[in-house]
Every structure is written in C-alpha cells, then in structure tokens.
Ligand code: G3D
C-alpha cells in the first residue's frame with residue numbers, strides 16, 4: 001500500500017493527464033495552510049514550476065487563512081479570478097483544501113466536475129488510509145449537455161461557500177440505465193451499489209429500481225438519493241416506456257465494447273427513444289467491458305465521436321473490475337447537484 005503522500009501525488013498526476021489543456025497547477029493544503037502535495041504542468045522543481053506559486057502566493061495565503069477562520073466547518077467551494085488565472089478552492093474533507101489553478105481562458109464549468117471528483121478522492125484518502133480509493137481519473141469526454149455551474153465568490157463577504165450551501169436539503173435523482181441486453185447494465189449498478197438497501201423488482205414491467213444514498217463531498221447537509229432504474233426484462237414494451245422515462249433526471253446509455261451489434265445503431269436507438277420522452281436531461285454514453293481488450297470491436301474513439309455528435313458525455317467502464325464505475329456515478333451526481341442548484345437560483 002502506498003503512503004498517503006504518494007497516493008495524493010499519484011492522484012494529482014492522473015488529474016493532470018485528463019486536464020492538461022486547462023489546468024496549470026494543483027495544490028493540497030491542510031487546514032493550517034501547510035502544503036501536503038502539489039503538481040504542476042511543468043517539470044518538478046523547474047523554474048516555471050516554482051514561478052506559478054510565486055505568482056499567486058499573495059492571494060492564496062490570505063485566502064486560506066480566511067477560509068480557516070470564517071468557515072471552520074464546511075465551506076464547499078469558492079473561487080476568484082486573477083489577471084491570468086482562475087483559482088478554485090474546494091474543501092476536500094475536514095482535513096484538507098484543494099486549490100486548482102486554471103488558465104484564464106478556460107470555461108470553469110467544464111472543469112468543476114473533475115475538481116469535485118478529485119476533492120472527494122482526497123477526502124477519502126485522508127479519512128481512511130486503508131480504504132482502497134481509485135487513484136485513476138476517468139477521461140470523461142464531455143459534450144454540451146453539461147450542467148452550468150455557478151461558483152460562489154469567496155471574496156464576497158457572507159456570500160461564499162458555507163452561507164450559500166448551509167441549508168439542509170435532500171435531493172432525489174432518477175437515473176435510467178438503458179442499453180441492449182447483456183451489455184452489463186445490472187452489473188454496473190451492482191458495482192456502484194455495494195450495499196443495496198432497497199431493490200424493488202417489478203417483474204410484470206421488467207424493471208428493477210435500486211436506491212443508493214450519495215453524499216457529495218464538501219456539502220455535508222446535502223443528501224443525494226439516486227434512484228436507479230434498470231431495464232431488467234428482455235423485452236421493453238411500449239406500454240412501459242413512458243413509465244420508465246417519466247421524471248428521469250439523467251441517463252446512462254450503455255453498450256458492450258466487445259460486441260459491435262450493441263453499439264452500431266443501437267446507441268442512437270436508445271438515445272432517440274429517451275429524447276422523445278425527455279428532451280433535455282444529461283446523458284452519458286458508457287462503453288462497458290473495457291477489460292475485454294483483446295475482444296474489442298468498438299474503438300474508444302468511435303464512442304467519443306458518437307457522443308460528440310449526440311452532445312452526450314462519454315466514458316468507458318468495466319463493471320467486472322470496477323474501473324471508472326464509481327467515478328461515473330460520482331460525476332453524474334456532481335453534475336446533477338449543480339444542475340439542480342442552478343435551476344433553483
Ligand atoms: P444487462 O443487465 O445489461 O443485461 P448484465 O447485463 O449485467 O446481466 O451482464 C451480462 C453479462 O456480461 C454477465 O455475464 C456479466 O457478468 C458480464 N459483464 C458485465 N459487465 C462486464 C464487464 O465489464 N466485463 C466483463 N468481462 N463482463 C461483464 P454472465 O456470464 O454472468 O451472463
């Protein structure tokens with residue numbers, strides 16, 4: 001097992017792999033403002049590497065002090081812009097703060113799901129060093145169906161983090177999992193829902209509903225209840241469709257990368273089917289069975305391109321090994337949470 005510091009460094013380095021176009025540097029501080037781990041897009045200890053922090057230090061240090069003083073509990077996230085950068089501070093559990101520095105030209109909305117995912121992983125690593133937290137960071141190819149995220153401004157008194165997020169809230173999200181038989185829908189859900197406290201199978205409808213509570217890191221008062229609808233029957237009858245789709249907040253459309261016939265034409269079929277019922281929910285196209293590399297019949301690139309065309313997000317998973325599964329649901333939860341917030345305000 002890796003020591004904590006190495007886990008954090010490895011996580012940040014994977015974060016850079018997927019965000020390298022936008023991210024300049026990332027720092028993990030403890031609550032006393034001491035640096036625990038960091039990574040930049042430049043070579044470690046190079047001149048550029050040390051220059052970045054120099055450029056932002058004058059705003060970072062006082063901000064960290066203020067966060068600790070004003071928000072001893074939960075502050076969520078907040079950020080501001082300097083002349084050249086976006087600085088995003090995010091709570092990473094009770095012990096740490098993640099600071100991400102982005103290029104000024106970057107649209108921060110698109111990066112935020114990642115920031116939260118990383119913060120969540122950092123919190124878990126620090127909370128229980130024995131827990132096996134995936135250090136990989138999925139390359140979620142995001143389309144235009146992304147939520148609009150409004151960041152609280154940390155430098156506005158009383159408007160930032162804690163104040164904006166303090167009220168308790170319970171959100172229920174219905175997530176539909178679609179795709180041809182045997183692509184791995186049920187397996188994917190079981191990977192995510194390790195402790196199934198409620199699964200309700202409706203045999204006449206061929207639908208199975210599973211609930212899973214999800215706590216969004218940094219937002220202690222928020223509870224997200226995923227209600228995951230699985231097409232458990234072999235036949236998807238016309239009369240069930242409306243019932244299945246009604247009220248859905250998001251959908252996964254899955255195929256099996258080792259069976260071309262589950263991809264070709266079929267993703268488009270499921271996409272049209274749900275879009276007819278609900279025109280505007282976020283959809284992630286999921287290429288499953290990524291572990292069957294030697295049997296691959298659909299290139300990752302083909303999935304990415306189709307997702308772009310349909311304005312969906314895209315991710316490859318393995319419901320067998322668990323690769324990217326929890327992260328897929330986390331990213332969806334984060335996206336839905338912020339989507340919901342921006343609809344409210
Ligand atoms: P479905 O719910 O979409 O119909 P299932 O699909 O979850 O029932 O999975 C169908 C079969 O694919 C199962 O095999 C399951 O174990 C397998 N499977 C699901 N996901 C993966 C994966 O990521 N990798 C591999 N290698 N297999 C996977 P069986 O043999 O039990 O029918």
Ligand code: MG
Pocket residue numbers: 185186187230231232
């Ligand atoms: Mg199934």
